[in-house]
Amino acid sequence: MDERELSFAASAIQNADSVVALTGAGVSTASGIPDFRSEDGLWTEYDPNDFHISRFQADPEGFWRERVDLVEDLFGNDVEPNAAHEALTELEESGHLDALITQNVDGLHQEAGSDDPVELHGNGQRVACTGCNRRFDADPVFERARGGDLPPTCEHCDDVLKPDVVLFGEQLPEHERFRAHSLSESADVFLAIGSSLTVEPAASLPETAADRGATLIIVNLDSTGLSGHAEYDFREDVTEAVPRLADAVIDSDPRT
Numbered sequence: 001m002d003e004r005e006l007s008f009a010a011s012a013i014q015n016a017d018s019v020v021a022l023t024g025a026g027v028s029t030a031s032g033i034p035d036f037r038s039e040d041g042l043w044t045e046y047d048p049n050d051f052h053i054s055r056f057q058a059d060p061e062g063f064w065r066e067r068v069d070l071v072e073d074l075f076g077n078d079v080e081p082n083a084a085h086e087a088l089t090e091l092e093e094s095g096h097l098d099a100l101i102t103q104n105v106d107g108l109h110q111e112a113g114s115d116d117p118v119e120l121h122g123n124g125q126r127v128a129c130t131g132c133n134r135r136f137d138a139d140p141v142f143e144r145a146r147g148g149d150l151p152p153t154c155e156h157c158d159d160v161l162k163p164d165v166v167l168f169g170e171q172l173p174e175h176e177r178f179r180a181h182s183l184s185e186s187a188d189v190f191l192a193i194g195s196s197l198t199v200e201p202a203a204s205l206p207e208t209a210a211d212r213g214a215t216l217i218i219v220n221l222d223s224t225g226l227s228g229h230a231e232y233d234f235r236e237d238v239t240e241a242v243p244r245l246a247d248a249v250i251d252s253d254p255r256t
């Protein structure tokens with residue numbers, strides 16, 4: 001990352017009224033969470049159809065049995081937030097990041113201290129009741145499922161519990177989609193981090209922001225679907241580039 005470019009990007013963030021960040025799978029894989037879509041991703045081992053909403057509805061018991069194994073593979077090694085999660089929290093706490101939108105379902109932004117991120121695909125650390133819509137902590141429910149309580153049901157209404165994530169075949173939650181879109185429309189700076197920006201709605205959010213005049217800053221190892229539109233296109237490891245950017249913003253802030 002060129003020092004001069006870094007300081008220009010940092011001052012764009014300092015001078016913006018509204019800074020919005022979007023994070024994708026690249027931020028999670030840096031914490032050791034396997035990728036779904038890459039060549040040796042998890043879908044070579046699991047059949048996506050087994051995690052389709054229609055499978056959940058038709059056979060919740062079988063769905064849960066396989067979900068327990070999948071989650072073990074995803075989060076079994078006690079994953080923790082990495083330097084990119086922490087740098088985004090620091091930006092937020094220093095008043096330089098107004099909103100965080102994430103495609104990830106691991107809950108690591110919250111664990112790193114991020115306040116109320118927009119969770120486009122839900123959060124796997126919660127389960128939702130399909131009857132009364134109450135949300136619960138996922139850990140004890142997965143513990144019950146591992147112990148043979150299949151499918152786990154709601155203690156209030158006895159309906160089946162579902163991981164609080166967007167399954168294949170499901171719409172993104174409307175409220176979150178709307179929030180993400182309106183944040184993108186009003187952003188002065190849009191930071192896209194660890195996303196290839198090819199899957200909707202991740203692709204259109206930074207595009208919406210850029211179309212309305214926002215400065216687009218991308219941090220991703222590889223070229224992205226919007227690299228040609230970005231003022232700053234940092235092709236680097238998110239755990240190195242995001243902390244450097246956050247430090248440049250916070251250390252050179254005339255207000256502090």
Ligand code: ZN
Nearest residue numbers: 129132154157
């Ligand atoms: Zn319920």
